[in-house]
Amino acid sequence: MGVETTARVIVADGQSLVRQALRIALEAQPDLDVVGEAHSGCQAVAEASRAAADIALVSMELPRCDGIEVALRISQEVAHCQVLVIGQNGDPHHVLEALEAGASGYVSRDQPISELIEALRAVRRGETVLPQTMLGSVLRTLISRRREEREAAALLSTLSKREREVLTLLGGGLGHNEIARELYISPETARTHIKGILLKLGVHSRLEAAALARKSGLAHEAEGANA
Amino acid sequence: MTEAECRRPVRRAGLRQHRVTSGVTLVEVGTHRAHRLNHTAAAIWDLCDGSTSAQEMVEAVCDLSGMPPDVIEEDVAGILSQLDREKLIVWNEG
Numbered sequence: 001m002g003v004e005t006t007a008r009v010i011v012a013d014g015q016s017l018v019r020q021a022l023r024i025a026l027e028a029q030p031d032l033d034v035v036g037e038a039h040s041g042c043q044a045v046a047e048a049s050r051a052a053a054d055i056a057l058v059s060m061e062l063p064r065c066d067g068i069e070v071a072l073r074i075s076q077e078v079a080h081c082q083v084l085v086i087g088q089n090g091d092p093h094h095v096l097e098a099l100e101a102g103a104s105g106y107v108s109r110d111q112p113i114s115e116l117i118e119a120l121r122a123v124r125r126g127e128t129v130l131p132q133t134m135l136g137s138v139l140r141t142l143i144s145r146r147r148e149e150r151e152a153a154a155l156l157s158t159l160s161k162r163e164r165e166v167l168t169l170l171g172g173g174l175g176h177n178e179i180a181r182e183l184y185i186s187p188e189t190a191r192t193h194i195k196g197i198l199l200k201l202g203v204h205s206r207l208e209a210a211a212l213a214r215k216s217g218l219a220h221e222a223e224g225a226n227a
Numbered sequence: 228m229t230e231a232e233c234r235r236p237v238r239r240a241g242l243r244q245h246r247v248t249s250g251v252t253l254v255e256v257g258t259h260r261a262h263r264l265n266h267t268a269a270a271i272w273d274l275c276d277g278s279t280s281a282q283e284m285v286e287a288v289c290d291l292s293g294m295p296p297d298v299i300e301e302d303v304a305g306i307l308s309q310l311d312r313e314k315l316i317v318w319n320e321g
Contacts, residue, residue, distance in 0.1 A: 099291070128292050132266035133246070136273035142287040143279055 007124045010036035010051055012044035012070065013059040013086075022057065025113050032120060041065030041073075048078045055123055057116075058103075060087030060094060068094075068101045075102025082123050086116075092141040095130055105129030152216035158200050166193040171210040236307055236316040237277040253315060262313055271306045277319045281307060 036051040038044035041062040060067035071083040083103040180190040251269035
């Protein structure tokens with residue numbers, strides 16, 4: 001007898017017909033057991049926890065909170081449960097967002113059911129799964145994102161320590177008066193710092209500067225420090 | 228940056244690409260010689276645009292798969308070397 005146990009799966013999709021079809025297909029497999037169903041994102045998180053699921057098979061287009069948010073919440077709240085997202089083929093950004101949110105894989109609605117079943121098994125083995133045909137576009141998107149991050153980091157390295165502090169607060173949505181209060185400086189000084197930051201970064205608005213900070217990871221550093 | 232990191236592979240001109248279930252078939256326009264690439268090799272070949280270095284490819288695959296860099300480096304180098312042997316890519320220096 002093998003050591004591998006049956007994987008407990010929950011199926012989350014907004015359409016009852018899809019859920020039932022998936023249940024029938026998965027329950028025909030000796031190593032997959034459908035232990036719950038959900039018709040919304042919130043219900044998917046609750047079901048994954050209640051049923052002690054090993055894998056949540058989650059539609060990207062769920063009502064209320066989508067597949068990406070479900071992946072994020074399950075990875076935070078139901079630690080032992082892996083998430084496999086089902087979405088429309090073609091958008092590598094969606095795939096990356098799902099993986100970054102904590103999903104272990106992504107399958108396309110265009111794929112045959114046999115590939116979905118294999119994907120569930122691969123996820124159970126701890127592998128990362130995505131449609132083979134999307135590998136190139138996902139890698140290309142990842143590379144281009146990394147380049148943007150490096151360029152943003154290079155630009156941010158031209159800022160002084162104080163300017164980085166101001167930019168971090170700006171990224172958190174604070175105005176110049178709030179930044180001044182936070183850093184014990186005058187609003188005029190805060191405004192001067194902001195002008196200097198925009199000039200050095202070559203951007204025209206606070207919003208663009210904040211977006212650059214996010215790309216470079218500066219905003220995440222701040223979140224981490226504040227946590 | 229090392230010399231190896233500066234080298235960037237480029238897809239060779241004169242190849243026609245056909246998507247098949249198992250990956251991609253590349254056909255040389257003049258000779259009709261066919262080369263079959265599996266999905267992983269096809270993805271790496273697709274990244275050979277003359278501006279993406281092998282190092283960037285390795286980093287992206289590591290990010291995606293969560294596999295250690297030394298394993299991925301070996302895999303990517305192996306695929307690029309095979310593409311080079313079959314003259315499906317050329318190299319841009321720096």
